[in-house]
Amino acid sequence: MAAEAGSSASVAGTMTGYTIRRALWVIPVLWAVATITFFLMHAVPGGPFTEDRSRPPAAEAAIEQRYHLKEPLWKQYELYLWNASHGDLGISFQNDRDVSQIIRDTFFVTAQLGLMAFVLAVVVGLTLGTLSALNHNGPLDYLGVGFATIGASVPNFILGSFLVVFLAVGAGWFGTIGWGGPHSFSSSFNPSHYHLKNMVLPVVSIAALPASYIARVTRASVLEVMNQDYIRTARAKGLGEYTVVLRHTIKNALIPVLTVIGPLAAALVTGSFIIETMFNIPGLGRESITAVVRRDYATIMGTTLFYTAIVTFANLFVDLAYAVVDPRIRYR
Numbered sequence: 001m002a003a004e005a006g007s008s009a010s011v012a013g014t015m016t017g018y019t020i021r022r023a024l025w026v027i028p029v030l031w032a033v034a035t036i037t038f039f040l041m042h043a044v045p046g047g048p049f050t051e052d053r054s055r056p057p058a059a060e061a062a063i064e065q066r067y068h069l070k071e072p073l074w075k076q077y078e079l080y081l082w083n084a085s086h087g088d089l090g091i092s093f094q095n096d097r098d099v100s101q102i103i104r105d106t107f108f109v110t111a112q113l114g115l116m117a118f119v120l121a122v123v124v125g126l127t128l129g130t131l132s133a134l135n136h137n138g139p140l141d142y143l144g145v146g147f148a149t150i151g152a153s154v155p156n157f158i159l160g161s162f163l164v165v166f167l168a169v170g171a172g173w174f175g176t177i178g179w180g181g182p183h184s185f186s187s188s189f190n191p192s193h194y195h196l197k198n199m200v201l202p203v204v205s206i207a208a209l210p211a212s213y214i215a216r217v218t219r220a221s222v223l224e225v226m227n228q229d230y231i232r233t234a235r236a237k238g239l240g241e242y243t244v245v246l247r248h249t250i251k252n253a254l255i256p257v258l259t260v261i262g263p264l265a266a267a268l269v270t271g272s273f274i275i276e277t278m279f280n281i282p283g284l285g286r287e288s289i290t291a292v293v294r295r296d297y298a299t300i301m302g303t304t305l306f307y308t309a310i311v312t313f314a315n316l317f318v319d320l321a322y323a324v325v326d327p328r329i330r331y332r
Contacts, residue, residue, distance in 0.1 A: 263311070
């Protein structure tokens, strides 16, 4: 019992140290992205107010003072890092709103779109990839490989255009403008805020590429595991095919799949800029596109850091999950 307790404590200590080391990398990543984005953004000629010269000089001076545009660039950079480290992402140059509030108001829609696409991609990708591997060189295998090839070859905005033309305009089955879900968490419990016809096409458009990628990785991983000695040993012992597949094949084949699912989840949850703009979805992706067009420095910086944080923490979660599945990782 004492040996088991000591072993458990050792494992817990190793996992804690691994978690701390991985978590500390979040800080330099956020700093590097903020620094690169800030200086690249200011390196482009012009500014957020250069196109509008109709303001009187007093108004121009007031605007520059409010947004610290007259300060030296290094001073603006230092001020932004200090404020961002305290949770202040600044004020939008275009609508004078707090950037944090803009993110809160728009990310709920983007998160819905991304999570639905993620669930669809994982279900379709894992199912097709597994069936393809279990029916190697059979009809289901050719079907899965064909889907993976087409899904990986067609950009989501091209696929979305085809879906709109044939399924929305031609067949009239789905809507094309706006988001069919709630726009805030408080309204998510009201069934009247859900219009599924407007949700299908953007979700499918975003989910096709990651679904095909997951299907390909799953197929390759399952095929590799099925050729391992322990799978042949399990069959030789008389275990049923159902038990061999679920308890031995799928479990071990999920390790490389888990590695790619994390970044895909982060990419999907942060949304698709083109799809949100294409379907007129009021999410954070469309807000980011608008900020880039209008040279809204504060919104560009805020959304970029927010996306970076999501991707970084998603990768951190995958690293920790990978260390749990494969204990060798946390000892490296």
